[in-house]
Amino acid sequence: MSERIWTAALVVIGDEILSGRTQDKNVAQLASWLNVQGIRLAEVRVVPDVQDAIVEAVNALRVRNDYLFTTGGIGPTHDDITVDAIAVALGVSVVVHPQARAVLERHYETRGGLTDARLRMARVPEGADLIANRMSGAPGIRWGNVFILAGVPHITAGMLDALTGTLEGGLPVLSRTVGAWVAESEIAEMLGETERAHPGVSIGSYPFFREGKTGANFVVRATDAALVDRVVEALLGGLRAAGREPIEGGI
Template sequence: MSERIWTAALAVIGDEILSGRTQDRNIAQLATWLNAQGIRLAEVRVVPDRTDAIVEAVNILRSRNDYLFTTGGIGPTHDDITVDAIAAALNVEVVVHPQARAALEAHYATRGGLTDARLRMARVPQGADLIVNRMSGAPGIKVANIFILAGVPHIAAGMLDALTGTLEGGRPLVSHQIGCWTAESEVADVLRDAEKAHPGVAIGSYPFFREGRVGANFVIRATDPALVDACVAALTRALTDTGREVVEGGI
């Protein structure tokens, strides 16, 4: 039985990531959230705050994935051009969303009022819906299959929280980790054979150096929990048969 796989892409928008100033945290955060929705993060691009670069990434990523997420560039300053670039990609106008305007008016009522700069955060591509932001002024935006999130990770997390359970997806990806105090190069054959023997499973091998010793963790992933269990059992047996101790859950 073949299974529909739902995929999403992420466009991280921001010179601060490309300059090395800011360590991205949204890739891992979105990936983890998507797994729980039964959607696979298929590809990521980090693009600068430049309209042509954003338009190029948005158009290819939204067309070949079920969903596209973006992070960054939705604040009130001159370098926040995400909304305009996505409207350009979709070939629609930018309009002020009345509900966003009202939310910003309420948010800034006790904070100096709604200035022109702040009103920028109520601008959306025509036809868009809002994604609730309980933490700060600017709401997230949903338009077509695009989800426009904040760049600040804890604000993006709040927006993802608001979206939980609302996206159509497949079965969540299940993963199981085991570990060995062994060089991964010594068990490469065992890993390859276990993966081949269990179609639908992907085995990742993650070597490390710790406490002066080499080791590796192996992550077994599939959408079918029974298949993951079978592969974990087979791989554990094969590793044990070669005299290695397998650490359940990883090292």
């Protein structure tokens, strides 16, 4: 069973993430959305608002993945350089997209009009299409397999909504979780053996400390639902054999 695996990468553009000022939410948001589209998030890079850094990351990742997403840096201010940097990466000019201009003209009609700064948000790499933005005026941008999204998470979410169902993907990755109040080191061998015995499945082990106790969740992932179920049964049996009552669904 050698099914085609579709992959995506994400470049998070923003000094605010690298300075620690802002907690990124777009990695988890995009990853969850991609899972549903049958696409795996294969790699993420966080780069500063510096053209060379953006160009390097975009060009490294867009050729080895089916899709490349970026978040951040598409607003109207001087530190919003994403469109220019990606145009350099793609080797094309930056042009004002007439439809984006029309959208912004409408959006700002009752908000002081379309100034030069606002018109910046209609600029796209030549040949790009737009991604609808129901939340605020400025649209996202699609150029080939490159998707340029906003950085503010609820605007990013709206753009992902607009893209739902439009990208080709494979089988969605299914997952089930089993938890137990156990130190993962106690059942590490059983976990590894269970994974090796079931090709096509991955078992992640995620320890935590809560209420003064050690526990772990074990996440079983595969594209085949019956395989996931078999591995979950094996884990339930393995945990009980170790004297640890498993908790289906995780802790």
